[in-house]
Amino acid sequence: MYRTALRNVLAHKGRLLMTALAVMLGTAFVAGTLVFTDTLGNALRSQSAKSYTDITVTVSDRSAVGKGYDHGGTADDGPVLTDTVLTSIAALPGAADARGVVSGFAGIADRKGALIGDGFSTTGTNYVPGADGTDPRYPLVDGRGPRDSGEIALDARTAGKGGYKVGDTVRVAVNGPVMELRLTGTVHTNDPRVASGGSLAAFDTATAQQLYLSPGRYAEIDVRGKPGADDTALLAAVKKAFPEPDAFDARTGRELAAEQDRMIQEGTKWLSTALLGFAGIALFVGVFIIANTFTMLVAQRTRELALLRAVGASRKQITRSVQVEALLVGLTASLGGLLAGIGIATGLRALLNGPMEANLPDGPLVIGPSTVVWSVGVGVAVTVLAAWLPARRASRIAPVAAMSSVEQPATQKSLLIRNIIGLLFSAAGAAGLLAGAATKEVKLVGLGAGTLLIGVFVLTPLLSRPLIALFAPLLHGLFGTPGRLARENAVRNPRRTAATASALTIGVTLITALTVVGASVNKAVDEATAHDREADYTVAMANFSMLSPEVAPQIAKTPGVTAMTGIRTVPVKAVADGDTSWLRAVDAAAFDQLVTVKVREGAADALKQGKLLATTGYAERNHLTVGSVLDVTYPDGTRGTLTVGALVEQNTELSGLTAPDSVVGPHAAPGTGLDKVLVKGANGEDAGLKQALRDATGGNPLIAVKGEKDIKAESRQMVTAVLNMMYGLLGMSVVIAVLGVVNTMAMSVFERRREIGMLRAIGLDRRGVGRMVRLESLLIALFGGLVGVLLGIVTAWAGTRTLANVFKDMTMVVPPLRIAGFLVAAALIGLLAAFWPAHRAARTDILDAIKSG
Numbered sequence: 001m002y003r004t005a006l007r008n009v010l011a012h013k014g015r016l017l018m019t020a021l022a023v024m025l026g027t028a029f030v031a032g033t034l035v036f037t038d039t040l041g042n043a044l045r046s047q048s049a050k051s052y053t054d055i056t057v058t059v060s061d062r063s064a065v066g067k068g069y070d071h072g073g074t075a076d077d078g079p080v081l082t083d084t085v086l087t088s089i090a091a092l093p094g095a096a097d098a099r100g101v102v103s104g105f106a107g108i109a110d111r112k113g114a115l116i117g118d119g120f121s122t123t124g125t126n127y128v129p130g131a132d133g134t135d136p137r138y139p140l141v142d143g144r145g146p147r148d149s150g151e152i153a154l155d156a157r158t159a160g161k162g163g164y165k166v167g168d169t170v171r172v173a174v175n176g177p178v179m180e181l182r183l184t185g186t187v188h189t190n191d192p193r194v195a196s197g198g199s200l201a202a203f204d205t206a207t208a209q210q211l212y213l214s215p216g217r218y219a220e221i222d223v224r225g226k227p228g229a230d231d232t233a234l235l236a237a238v239k240k241a242f243p244e245p246d247a248f249d250a251r252t253g254r255e256l257a258a259e260q261d262r263m264i265q266e267g268t269k270w271l272s273t274a275l276l277g278f279a280g281i282a283l284f285v286g287v288f289i290i291a292n293t294f295t296m297l298v299a300q301r302t303r304e305l306a307l308l309r310a311v312g313a314s315r316k317q318i319t320r321s322v323q324v325e326a327l328l329v330g331l332t333a334s335l336g337g338l339l340a341g342i343g344i345a346t347g348l349r350a351l352l353n354g355p356m357e358a359n360l361p362d363g364p365l366v367i368g369p370s371t372v373v374w375s376v377g378v379g380v381a382v383t384v385l386a387a388w389l390p391a392r393r394a395s396r397i398a399p400v401a402a403m404s405s406v407e408q409p410a411t412q413k414s415l416l417i418r419n420i421i422g423l424l425f426s427a428a429g430a431a432g433l434l435a436g437a438a439t440k441e442v443k444l445v446g447l448g449a450g451t452l453l454i455g456v457f458v459l460t461p462l463l464s465r466p467l468i469a470l471f472a473p474l475l476h477g478l479f480g481t482p483g484r485l486a487r488e489n490a491v492r493n494p495r496r497t498a499a500t501a502s503a504l505t506i507g508v509t510l511i512t513a514l515t516v517v518g519a520s521v522n523k524a525v526d527e528a529t530a531h532d533r534e535a536d537y538t539v540a541m542a543n544f545s546m547l548s549p550e551v552a553p554q555i556a557k558t559p560g561v562t563a564m565t566g567i568r569t570v571p572v573k574a575v576a577d578g579d580t581s582w583l584r585a586v587d588a589a590a591f592d593q594l595v596t597v598k599v600r601e602g603a604a605d606a607l608k609q610g611k612l613l614a615t616t617g618y619a620e621r622n623h624l625t626v627g628s629v630l631d632v633t634y635p636d637g638t639r640g641t642l643t644v645g646a647l648v649e650q651n652t653e654l655s656g657l658t659a660p661d662s663v664v665g666p667h668a669a670p671g672t673g674l675d676k677v678l679v680k681g682a683n684g685e686d687a688g689l690k691q692a693l694r695d696a697t698g699g700n701p702l703i704a705v706k707g708e709k710d711i712k713a714e715s716r717q718m719v720t721a722v723l724n725m726m727y728g729l730l731g732m733s734v735v736i737a738v739l740g741v742v743n744t745m746a747m748s749v750f751e752r753r754r755e756i757g758m759l760r761a762i763g764l765d766r767r768g769v770g771r772m773v774r775l776e777s778l779l780i781a782l783f784g785g786l787v788g789v790l791l792g793i794v795t796a797w798a799g800t801r802t803l804a805n806v807f808k809d810m811t812m813v814v815p816p817l818r819i820a821g822f823l824v825a826a827a828l829i830g831l832l833a834a835f836w837p838a839h840r841a842a843r844t845d846i847l848d849a850i851k852s853g
Contacts, residue, residue: 016329018743019293019383022286022736023333024340027379029279029732031341033272034371036348041268043363048260050190054136055253056225057235059089061218062249081218081248085241089221092237094229099137100218102126102208105545106201107702108154109171109178110162115701117158120543121198122702123191124174126208127153135187138202142166143185149207152181158199159186172201174211175541175548175673177698195361278729281510283382285503285733289740290386292499294322296747298394306399315395322391323384330383334376341375342367415494419462425455433794437801445802449795453509456791460498460505465491467786468779475775482768485759486775489748490783500744501784503737504829507730508785508822512792513799514726515822518719519815520800524807525715529708532651535563535594535678536685537693538711542704546673551697555677558696560689563590563680566661570668572632575639581632581657583612583642584675585668588660594678598649602626606645613658615650634667651808653678685709734829737784741833745777749841756841757849770842777834778827785826789819 061081081100090098106124108116115122127135127145134140141156143166152170154162164170164183171178187202194200209215225234231252238250251259298305305318313321346365353360432448435441456463468490475483490497539555541547552566565587571580588607591597597604600616607613614624628644642663648654681689685707697703706714749756756769764772793814800812 016293016297018739018746019290020329020333020336022289022739022743023330023379023383024337025732025736025739026279026283026286026382027334027337027375028340028344029282030276030378031338031371031375032344032348033275033279033341034374035342035345035365035367037268037272037275038366038368038371039345039349039363040271040360041264042366043361044192044264044268045261046363047190047192047195047361048264049257051192052253052257052260054224055222055256056095056229056231057223057238057250057252058256059221059223059238060249061220081221082216086218086221088241089223089238092223092234092241094225094234094237096224096226096229098224099128099222100126100205101128101220101222102205102212102218103220104212105174105541105543105702106199106203106211107173107542107700108158108162108199108201109173109699109701113171113699113701115542116161117197117199118543121193121196122201122543123193123198124201124203124208124211126205127202128205135202138187138189138200141186141188143183145187146181146184146202146204146207148204149210150181151184151204153185153187153202154183155189155194155200156186157194158201159183171699171701173698173700173702175546175551175700175702177550177554178700192361275729278732281506281730282732282736283378285506285736285740287382287386288499288503289736289743290326290383291390292496292740293743293747294326294387294390295393295499296496296744296751298322298390299751302397305394305397309397309399318397319391319395322394323387326384326387326391327380330380331376333383334379337379338372338375415461418458422455422458422462425451425458427455429453429455433798437798440802440805442799442802445795445798448798449513449791452794453506453791456787457498457502457505460502460787461494463787464494464497464501464783467783468497471779471782475779479771479775481764482772483775485772486779489752489772489776490779496744496748497780497783500740501780501787503740504734504781504784504826505788505791507734507737508788508826509791509795510730510733511727512789512819512822513796514723515818516793516796516812516814517799517803518723519813519818520796520810521803521807522716522719523813524803524810526712527809528652528807529711529715532596532653533594533678533708534596534680536681536707537679537690538676538706539679539693539697540676540704540706542702546675547677547703549671549674551703552674552677554696554698555679555693558679558689558692560681560683560692561679562682563593564677565590565594566674566677568661568665568668568672568674570635570659570664570672572630572634572642572664575631575633581630583657583659583664584655585659585661585664588662590680591658594680595653596651597654598651600647600649602644602646604646607658607660609645610660610663611643611645613646613648613654614644615655616647617650618656619644619647634664635669635672636667638667640667649808738829738833741777741781741830742836744780745773745834745837746840748776749773749837749844753844753849756844757846760844760846761850766842769844770838773838773841774831774834777837778830781826781830781833782823785823785829788826789822793819 059081083100086098086100089095103123103125105122107122110116127138129135129145133144135145138145138153138155143153146152152172154164154170159165162170166183166185168183169180170183172181173179187200189195189200191198191200203211206215209217213219223234223238225231231254235250235252242248308318308321309315342365349360429448429450429452432444432451434448436443436445436448468487472484472487475487477483479486539547539551546568547566549566549568552564555561555564568585570583570585572583573580586607588610591607592604597613603609603611612630619625624644624647626644626647630642630644631639632642633639642659679689679693683689690705690707693705694703697705759769759772760766796814797812800810804810
């Protein structure tokens, strides 16, 4: 039987080609994902390890965390890392030297004023020269390090991007106006943020402290141990040097490196899991093709299998024979997929580092044993499992009955059982979707959508006849006899049609759902942007860090500004239980001119009365009503009372508690930064005011001035980018579905060779035969596309309901042109997939075909 299985694979290799390609593509997706993420993780870990080679122990000031981003904090906040602490640590036994570190964001403008790099990786730090005048952490490429507040050093890559040379004037900004500094040198750095496309600006230590913390203060002290020193002993000595060790976080370089490795591993694991999810979809689509192929092969070999049963082969042997065929196909295709996956990973890395300028770190290609095992194992397992049911059907062929029949049709009983199972799954899935939509539970919606999808797959034979019948009048009217024959052929074997169409349905369902959700989110954001704000412009940091407090008065002086408010977040603690509440502090006099405030209860001018606004949802969760009094402790340690003056509807600019800045602002930490500034102009949104606001902020490349159109365009751009990425990842499943249609039509033509010969003999010409096959493929593809569109819209409806908490009054938007485009694409897929089978059918020799029966 094993020899028979091998002979069958070799004899039917042409008919198994598309199945092998489907398995290979799915396996290539898995292998490419594993190789790429393993390679990326290894390169990131290697690069990260270089950052800790000279660090034995690191001491971090917990109170300084984030201060480099919001320009807040002073040396009086509590125990801090100062030069005195630095000197005492450097004098500890086992310490060779110690380095004080200050860091934060620093945007570098190119010669046109645009930001170099992305806003989240624009790093600023201090340059710490040793006895030879150089900083070993940042080796010089050219020039020297900065020595005073008018100088700066850049990493060589950033300097090259900006076209800067030593001696040039560089425009640099932190969170306020742009500074013009002289470039004294370029450096090399192993900082992963810089290597991944960011930038590095190095200031002298005093300047960095002034920009990010306060004079004489460090965020971190890095200690380098003497050769042979025990890092654990040095860590213990460092901890003993502090009177209040809980104010600081002290760890060894090895611990930091291990923590970094863990973070990198988690990040690459998340990326790997996401990509493998799409690979799983591709393999799931392949299951339908594999099952369909082996079902058709078994049907075509009915007489052969019956003969084997007649000469003594048992049912188990027949089953095992078909599964061995699947094993051989799966193994061969999986090995090919593994090689293709390695090529995909190599190409993806080259693409990201080339045209896409992702600047991924260099490193060797990593092909681990687990990658080989998982890739080949998954491919083989999917193929063998998909062929299990066809193998079982083959074993049930009765020798005598099979010898007189080409194919045993499915019994009415089996179809009835299938339909009942499909209805149960569909009902359970629909119930899950409804429950998820009602409770806004994403997981429940996902479970319901998956269950409904399975139920519809099971029901597709039942659905195929009525849905395909919808096109019958059109086909018969336009194409005559070929159209009528195509319709009859498409519904002749509902199971086969269902399996072929289902592969395409999966991709269309997901693409439709994503498209509808994306369009709904775009509409919700557009409406929120238009209705929630009266302001013409929002001024904020591009990297979502804090604006300097000095920005607000600069904007207030800008010609054309009629109203403005800075918005900052101030934490207060409840006296009763010590819980922290976050207040959005705003200008009470101007706030209602800049934000749409819909009062549900209380006074419309509550802010002007010095009282709080509480959104209804926040008030309900925290049991607040109009008149509720909060006894709080402010950040400066003083106590006070705050009264809720009104309950308002939540929107994009109103959430939680909003307080007058005149009440809570004086008690905020000195230098507390602003979240953003809202601005209203005399002439509304116009280019002149926008440029004036940019000029008022000193042309800072890190500060973004956005109007309503900018916010809408940015949102649409983000949604479009996500959708395009999803479309690309789902493209593999669509390609596999196309292979399935090609495979089914090709094998169907072979199976009906005698029938096609008879049609030719009674007068159907070659063009009519080809048209018949193309129209049959078109019907199957349209059926799969139509079911996919309907499922996608239903799933998207439930999905948009779960987003109602994020986007107020969110409604589902079905873009008709895009949905119609998906159906047109499905039709084109059907026509293209039938090109080769139709050509083959049209060239069928009449006499040979009739004799083949």
